[in-house]
Amino acid sequence: MSEHEDKAKGAMNKAAGAAKDAIGDATGDKDLQNEGKAQKLKGHGQDIKGEAKGALKDKG
16 A cells, blocks of 8 residues: 555544544444544554655655
C-alpha cells in the first residue's frame, strides 16, 4: 500500500471511529463507543504508517 493509501484509509477509520464513539456516547452504548475509540486508534496508526513511508521515500 502506498503512503497516500495508508493516509486515506487512516482518515476514513478516524472519521468512522469518531462517529461510532459519538453515537455510542449519545446512546449510552459503551460497546459501540469503545469500538469507535479502537477504530480511531487504528486510523491514527495508519496515518503514522503513511508518514513513515513518505519519510523513507524522501530519504531513498
